[in-house]
Amino acid sequence: MTGRDYLGEFEHIIVLALLRLEDRAYGVTVRQEIEFRTHREVSIGAVYATLNRLETKGFVKSHCGDPTPERGGRSKRFFRVTAKGVSAVNRTQRALHSMTEGLDLVRSYS
Amino acid sequence: MTSQPQIVQPPRIAVRLVNLFSSDEEAETIEGDLLEEYTHLASKRGASFARRWYWRQTAKTIAHLAGTAYRTAPWSTTAAIAGGFLLRRLAARFVEPAIFAVIDRYQIFEHHFSTYRFLASTGIDIGHILVFLFVGCIVALGVKGREMVATMTLGLIFGAMAVIAVLVMVSRTGDDAFAWRLTWYFADSFAMVIGGAIVRARRSAATTRPSIA
Numbered sequence: 279m280t281g282r283d284y285l286g287e288f289e290h291i292i293v294l295a296l297l298r299l300e301d302r303a304y305g306v307t308v309r310q311e312i313e314f315r316t317h318r319e320v321s322i323g324a325v326y327a328t329l330n331r332l333e334t335k336g337f338v339k340s341h342c343g344d345p346t347p348e349r350g351g352r353s354k355r356f357f358r359v360t361a362k363g364v365s366a367v368n369r370t371q372r373a374l375h376s377m378t379e380g381l382d383l384v385r386s387y388s
Numbered sequence: 389m390t391s392q393p394q395i396v397q398p399p400r401i402a403v404r405l406v407n408l409f410s411s412d413e414e415a416e417t418i419e420g421d422l423l424e425e426y427t428h429l430a431s432k433r434g435a436s437f438a439r440r441w442y443w444r445q446t447a448k449t450i451a452h453l454a455g456t457a458y459r460t461a462p463w464s465t466t467a468a469i470a471g472g473f474l475l476r477r478l479a480a481r482f483v484e485p486a487i488f489a490v491i492d493r494y495q496i497f498e499h500h501f502s503t504y505r506f507l508a509s510t511g512i513d514i515g516h517i518l519v520f521l522f523v524g525c526i527v528a529l530g531v532k533g534r535e536m537v538a539t540m541t542l543g544l545i546f547g548a549m550a551v552i553a554v555l556v557m558v559s560r561t562g563d564d565a566f567a568w569r570l571t572w573y574f575a576d577s578f579a580m581v582i583g584g585a586i587v588r589a590r591r592s593a594a595t596t597r598p599s600i601a
Contacts, residue, residue, distance in 0.1 A: 305421035322421050323449025326414060327456040342417075348427060352420030 285337075285370045291316065292328050293367050296338060296359050304343070304354040329357055337363030396430040398423060399439055402446040408588050409453040411533050412595040418449065457534040458541075465534050465541075472527035472542045472580075476519060483515040513572045520546075520576040524583020532591065539584025543577035550574070 285293060295311040296303045305322055308329075312320050332338045343354040359367075406422065407415050422445060430438035458465055487507055491497055497504045527542060528535035550573030557566040 305417060306424050309421075309425075319444075321445050321448030321452060322418055323445075323452035326418060327452045330414075330456070346420075349420035349424045352416050352423070354420065355417040 283366060283369055284373060285366050288324070288328050289332055289337075290367065290370055292325065292332065293337065293359055293363055296357055297364075297367070301356070301358070303357045306354075308357070332363065333357075335362075335366075336360060337366050396427055396435060396438070398426045398442045399446075402442055406446055406449055406453075407592065408585055409450045409457070409536050412592060414453075415592070422446075422449075454537045454540070457537045461531075461534065465531055465538050468527050468530045468534075468538045469542050469545070471530065472523050472538070473545065475526060476523045476542075476546070479519045479523065480516060483519060484512055487511050487515055513575075516572070516576055517579045520579040521583045524580035525587055526583075527580075528584040528587035535584040535588040535591075536581070539581050543580040546580070547574060547577040550577075 291312055292308065295308050295315075299307050299311055305325055309320050309322055309325050312318070312325075329338060329340070333340060338357050338359055340355050340357045343356055345351045345353045403419060403422075406418060410418050422442065426438050426442050429441055491504060491507055496507065524539045524542070527538050531538045550570060554566050554570055554573070558564060
């Protein structure tokens with residue numbers, strides 16, 4: 279197993295957002311979902327840079343939707359997580375859980 | 389009859405900047421996403437809030453797109469930057485001889501002294517700007533999809549070198565007049581970025597895209 283099998287912090291957040299959004303996941307909804315849940319302002323460029331990287335690794339797949347008038351006739355690019363992506367999330371979650379297990383983070387380090 | 393959503397136009401310069409830094413495939417989706425949120429924000433929170441949001445998103449998006457463009461092909465981008473650096477050094481040697489060749493050929497010194505004075509001072513500076521523009525175009529031609537990153541990096545390198553050189557000159561001579569040269573040096577760097585933007589815009593225009601309402 280290599281470092282490439284795990285997700286980076288923002289990759290992890292993006293994949294979880296895609297899983298939450300299911301078939302409604304595209305740039306705007308992904309960005310808003312992350313802002314809503316993490317309270318951190320995210321740029322659309324950061325979202326696409328990470329999504330493109332995840333697609334290259336085979337963790338997500340994308341397809342273009344139909345052009346819509348509220349987007350000035352531009353189409354949406356929808357994303358979904360692949361089976362390989364789900365495995366990567368699980369692996370990353372297990373690794374994080376394993377690393378934090380037994381630690382009392384609030385009492386020891388606050 | 390269904391009502392069409394009111395589309396408010398986002399800042400044009402910001403749209404152009406995002407377009408310059410994104411690949412042709414990315415540009416449509418990114419612009420569409422930004423426009424969708426901008427229209428929503430403008431109707432909900434007002435046009436000035438939406439404009440500020442759009443500019444903030446543009447600045448952050450450009451930084452990410454530039455970083456990604458460099459990371460996808462670091463070696464070829466670095467090679468293009470190094471090549472551009474050497475080409476500029478080579479081409480810059482011909483500016484003064486070329487201008488003085490024109491002055492001699494048409495005997496400008498004898499017949500039009502004010503023109504001679506202009507060519508021998510400002511003319512040389514303009515010649516250097518044209519060399520930087522040319523080098524920017526050549527570098528951009530060599531790095532498809534990363535035109536802006538390569539030319540901006542090169543522009544920053546030359547800009548930084550100019551600042552250091554001027555600081556050294558001012559500290560050695562104590563003559564503040566050297567600092568004024570910086571406006572020309574920054575214009576050179578800017579011309580290089582413009583060269584990159586020209587090539588990028590032409591490539592974008594050549595790529596067929598679905599119509600934009």
